Amino acid sequence: MPARFPTPTKLKVTDFPPLIREITDPPSQLYLRGEYPDPSLHFLTVIGSRTYTEYGKHMCTTLIHGLAGYPIVIVSGLALGIDGIAHHAALAAGLRTVAVPGSGLDERVLYPATHRGLAHRIVESGGALISELDPMEQPRQWTFPRRNRIMVGLSHAVLVIEAEIPSGTLITSRLAAEYNRDVLAVPGPIQSTTSRGPHMLIKRGAALIESSADIIEALHVDTHIPRRLDVDLSTDERALLAVLTTPCSRDTLRILTQQSASSVNILLASLELKGVIVERMGLIERI
Numbered sequence: 001m002p003a004r005f006p007t008p009t010k011l012k013v014t015d016f017p018p019l020i021r022e023i024t025d026p027p028s029q030l031y032l033r034g035e036y037p038d039p040s041l042h043f044l045t046v047i048g049s050r051t052y053t054e055y056g057k058h059m060c061t062t063l064i065h066g067l068a069g070y071p072i073v074i075v076s077g078l079a080l081g082i083d084g085i086a087h088h089a090a091l092a093a094g095l096r097t098v099a100v101p102g103s104g105l106d107e108r109v110l111y112p113a114t115h116r117g118l119a120h121r122i123v124e125s126g127g128a129l130i131s132e133l134d135p136m137e138q139p140r141q142w143t144f145p146r147r148n149r150i151m152v153g154l155s156h157a158v159l160v161i162e163a164e165i166p167s168g169t170l171i172t173s174r175l176a177a178e179y180n181r182d183v184l185a186v187p188g189p190i191q192s193t194t195s196r197g198p199h200m201l202i203k204r205g206a207a208l209i210e211s212s213a214d215i216i217e218a219l220h221v222d223t224h225i226p227r228r229l230d231v232d233l234s235t236d237e238r239a240l241l242a243v244l245t246t247p248c249s250r251d252t253l254r255i256l257t258q259q260s261a262s263s264v265n266i267l268l269a270s271l272e273l274k275g276v277i278v279e280r281m282g283l284i285e286r287i
Helices: 018-022 054-065 082-092 115-122 145-154 168-178 194-205 212-218 235-242 250-257 261-273
Strands: 030-035 041-046 072-074 097-099 129-131 159-163 182-185 277-280 283-286
Touching: 018 082, 018 168, 030 115, 041 054, 041 082, 041 145, 054 082, 054 159, 054 194, 054 212, 054 250, 072 082, 082 097, 082 115, 097 115, 115 129, 129 145, 145 168, 159 168, 159 194, 159 212, 159 277, 168 182, 168 194, 182 194, 235 250, 250 261, 261 277
Parallel strands: 041 072, 041 159, 072 097, 097 129, 159 182
Antiparallel strands: 030 129, 277 283
16 A cells, blocks of 8 residues: 555635535534545535446446546545445546545545555545544444534535435435435346335436546536546557547448448447537537
């Protein structure tokens, strides 16, 4: 593990992130480990099931990768499941990420223990850990609902990726509505129990998220500002992007690139995972 891991610092109330002051029950104290991102950025809390499916993992990773280069910060709870996937995806996409664990921030109690290495990576990448709990506070049943309100309070919107009914994820999404935060939800296979939560939220008015572009729109990100995109692309991937000046079909791309259908499909799958393209209504377009 990296040696440099700064000790928790207790923030002055005047230094609390501005958004957290807006909620009805703000914390009386906050501890910070690392560097809290610029409050002028767009903060998105990502939550979901600990017992995620491969579909949920894929959607979480793909959606966050598609945010690469935009002024967006990913907030989550450092927990196992979708939380951890969201943090890992943010790091891979070069986005800042903030973790709000259900414990104090001291290394000896940081929960879960299996994500202490992830916590180091978050801090070393320019992100932060934040908690209202005293640094040596052990995780307890009551600490998790309390930390969930911090996660919501730090963000402009909350994205739900897989949740059963009932679940802590849905309780957190209800907090988002109470705090006047936008609720976003990713639909899933109708036979999956982890799709029931997001589908219920969508029926109740949550924004349906099908692509990274939907998230960017929901967060009101100014897309006229050039993306700070630093994605490692192969020569073939760059060649395909060069001809993708307007939305077009896979067959058209095959003709333009003079490559086989299988080669084009492989390139498109890679570019979609890297968050560079999206497919809508059978047409491929750059993000």
